Amino acid sequence: MRKTSIAALACVALASPALAADTIKIGLGVPMTGDYAPYSEWQGARCMADMINAKGGVNGMKIEVLIQDSGADTQTAISLAQKFLDEGAVMLGTIPFSDTMIPVAQVAQGYGVSIFQPQSTQVEMHAGIVDNFFTGVSPDPFTATAAANHALSLGVKNVVLMTSDEGGSWSARTPLWFGDVVEAGGGKVLSKLNFSFGTSDWSPQIAEMKALGEQIDAVYISSIMPDIAVLIRQMRSAGIEAYVVGSDGFDDPSLDAIGTDDPAMLDKVFFATLAPSHADSAVVKFIAECKEMGIDVPGLFPATGADTVKAVAWAVEQSGSTDPVTLAETLRNADSIPVMSVDAISFKETRTYAQRTIPVIGFEGGKRVLISNEVPANTPMDWN
Numbered sequence: 531m532r533k534t535s536i537a538a539l540a541c542v543a544l545a546s547p548a549l550a551a552d553t554i555k556i557g558l559g560v561p562m563t564g565d566y567a568p569y570s571e572w573q574g575a576r577c578m579a580d581m582i583n584a585k586g587g588v589n590g591m592k593i594e595v596l597i598q599d600s601g602a603d604t605q606t607a608i609s610l611a612q613k614f615l616d617e618g619a620v621m622l623g624t625i626p627f628s629d630t631m632i633p634v635a636q637v638a639q640g641y642g643v644s645i646f647q648p649q650s651t652q653v654e655m656h657a658g659i660v661d662n663f664f665t666g667v668s669p670d671p672f673t674a675t676a677a678a679n680h681a682l683s684l685g686v687k688n689v690v691l692m693t694s695d696e697g698g699s700w701s702a703r704t705p706l707w708f709g710d711v712v713e714a715g716g717g718k719v720l721s722k723l724n725f726s727f728g729t730s731d732w733s734p735q736i737a738e739m740k741a742l743g744e745q746i747d748a749v750y751i752s753s754i755m756p757d758i759a760v761l762i763r764q765m766r767s768a769g770i771e772a773y774v775v776g777s778d779g780f781d782d783p784s785l786d787a788i789g790t791d792d793p794a795m796l797d798k799v800f801f802a803t804l805a806p807s808h809a810d811s812a813v814v815k816f817i818a819e820c821k822e823m824g825i826d827v828p829g830l831f832p833a834t835g836a837d838t839v840k841a842v843a844w845a846v847e848q849s850g851s852t853d854p855v856t857l858a859e860t861l862r863n864a865d866s867i868p869v870m871s872v873d874a875i876s877f878k879e880t881r882t883y884a885q886r887t888i889p890v891i892g893f894e895g896g897k898r899v900l901i902s903n904e905v906p907a908n909t910p911m912d913w914n
Contacts, residue, residue: 552590552591552592553591553592553593553594554587554588554591554592554593554594554620554842554843554846554852555594555595555596555614555617555618555619555620556575556579556593556594556595556596556619556620556621556622556623556838556839556842557596557610557611557613557614557615557617557619557621557622557623558571558572558575558595558596558597558598558622558623558624558835559598559599559600559606559607559609559610559611559613559614559622559623559624559625559634560572560597560599560600560607560623560624560625561599561600561601561602561625562597562598562599562600562601563599563601564601564602565602565727565728565754566602566625566626566754568754568755568782568784568828568829568831568832569626569649569754569779569782569831570831570832571623571648571649571831571832571833571834571835571838572595572597572623572832572835573820573825573826573827573828573832573833573835574816574820574827574832574833574834574835574836574837574839574870575595575597575623575835575836575838575839576595576597576825576835577816577819577820577823577825577827577835577836578835578836578839578840578870579593579594579595579839580823580825581819581823582839582840582843588843588846588847589846589847589850591846591852593839593842593843595839596614596617596619598610598613600624600625600630602625604625604629604630604633607624607625607630607634608630608633608634608637610624611624611634611637611638612637615637615638615641615643619643620643620842620852620853620854620857621643621644621645621646621838621842621854621857622634622638622643622644622645622646623645623646623647623648623835623838624645624647626647626649626650626652627650627652627697627698627700628650628652628654628655628698628699629698631645631647631650631652631655631663632654632655632659632660635660635662635663636660638662639660639662641854642662642853642854642855642858643662643854644662644663644664644854644857644858645662645663645664646664646665646666646838646841646842647663647664647665647666647838648665648666648667648834648835648836648837648838648871649665649666649667649778649804649831649834650665650667651665651667651668651669651670651673651700651704651777651778651804652669652670652698652699652700653669653670653671653699653703653913653914654698654699655882655883656669656880656881656882656883656913656914661881661882662858663882664841664858664861664862664877664882664883664884665882665883665884666834666837666838666841666869666871666875666884667778667804667805667834667883667884667886668883668884668885668886668888669883669913670699670700670703670704670707670752670777670913671704671707671909671910671911671913672885672888672905672906672909673704673777673778673802673803673888674704674705674707674708674711674777674802674910675707675708675711675888675906675908675909675910676802676888676889676890676902676904676906677708677750677775677776677777677800677801677802677890678707678708678709678711678712678715679711679715679902679906679908680800680802680890680901680902681708681712681717681747681748681773681775682711682712682715682716682717684773685747686712686717686747686748686773687716687717687718687747688717688718688720688744688745688746688747688748689708689709689712689717689718689719689720689746689747689748689749689750690719690720690721690722690723690739690742690746690748690749690750690772691705691706691708691709691719691721691722691723691749691750691751692705692722692723692724692725692735692749692750692751692753693705693706693722693723693724693725694724694725694726694727694753696726696727697727697752697753697754699913700752700777700779701727701752701753703913704752704777705722705750705751705752706722707909707910707913708750708775709722709750710910711908711910712748714908717747720742720744720746721738721739721742723735723738723739725751725753725757727753727754727757728757729757729760729761730757730760731764732760732761732764732765733764736764736765736768736770739765739770740768740770746770746772747772747773748772748773748774748775749761749765749770749772749773749774749775750775750776751774751775751776752776752777752779753776753779754779754782755779755780755782755784755785756784758774758776758779758780758785759784759785759787759788761774762774762788762795762799763788763795766795771798772798773798773799773800774798774799775799775800775801776801776802777801777802777803778801778802778803778804778830778831779801780799780801780803780891781801781803781804781807781829781830781831781891782829782831783828783829785799786893786896786897786898789893789896790896793893793895793896793897795896796893796896797893797894799892799893800890800891800892800893800901801890801891802888802889802890802891803830803888803889803890803891804830804831804834804871804889805830805834805871805872805889806871806872806889806891806900806903807829807830807889807891807898808891808898808899808900809897809898811900812870812871812872813830813833813870813871816833816836816870817829817833830871833870833871834871836869836870836871837869837870837871837875840868840869840870841861841867841869841875842857844867844868845857845860845861845864845867848860848864861877862877862878862881863878864876864877864878865878872886872887885905886905887903887904887905888903888904888905888906889901889902889903890902890903
């Protein structure tokens with residue numbers, strides 16, 4: 531399931547300098563290279579740490595973000611987690627897929643340390659396998675429902691679902707939840723087609739769509755760039771004008787680039803994602819502030835690292851402690867935790883994930899627009 535290991539362990543001294551025991555250490559063994567690099571949170575974490583440190587830190591302590599490249603390799607991520615734990619990290623981040631997050635959490639559990647994954651939506655992490663885990667966003671069924679609700683509002687009836695086991699439930703089951711909500715709203719799933727990450731020729735799937743002999747109103751896929759952009763282009767070239775709908779994997783700035791020459795290419799594309807990422811959103815403003823500081827934060831996913839740092843800083847300030855168990859308890863029992871991407875989150879009722887509004891992003895004239903931003907009330911709960 532995991533991609534082959536990419537570059538090994540390039541240690542990067544990008545965070546604020548260590549100040550011995552006077553630091554709050556957060557360890558990020560995350561993909562800085564390879565296919566998953568655009569979805570890693572280290573740049574936003576670095577920027578938020580610098581912002582907080584510039585204002586004096588937290589209770590007189592500086593935040594130190596320990597950053598090394600895991601590539602897409604689980605064993606490397608586990609080794610880095612062990613290294614950061616031995617160096618005194620009070621919170622960890624890792625590759626945002628359950629086959630890595632679960633073993634990393636199990637290693638961290640012996641130290642009383644938790645994982646705070648600001649962009650993980652996979653339901654496996656909330657099944658009770660590990661309890662030292664937080665994600666700052668809502669699981670995939672909420673994202674799928676928000677997208678399906680908008681599709682239904684557009685009059686979508688007939689849908690094709692594209693699934694892959696390579697990204698866990700994110701790519702395998704999110705399309706199915708989308709289909710469940712569409713069918714509950716009177717629509718129909720015409721077909722379920724398989725795909726693999728790294729696909730550059732979608733002609734087999736497109737041929738299957740054409741062979742259905744029915745009008746397709748929407749195609750749903752939970753995948754990564756550049757695969758999504760290639761799919762959109764090839765569908766349009768084949769004369770399939772259905773909506774292309776997706777999840778947070780669409781929230782990569784390189785998707786916007788396919789509308790540079792022809793903005794209409796994006797007119798029938800929309801996706802539900804982690805946080806608002808349109809112009810004037812908190813995320814876009816944060817990215818601009820980081821740029822002024824000389825730090826490039828290239829999109830929503832890298833920006834989400836700010837939520838990790840801000841949440842940990844808040845827990846230290848509120849508890850007066852850097853003990854990782856105390857920090858986890860402080861986060862889990864709080865009514866409201868301030869973060870960057872939205873005003874606040876809470877784990878008090880959900881324990882491991884932040885139930886929050888789910889934005890749906892579309893395009894007008896090639897530019898992102900916020901279509902809706904609600905907590906969907908009709909989310910399938912068969913995962914919980």
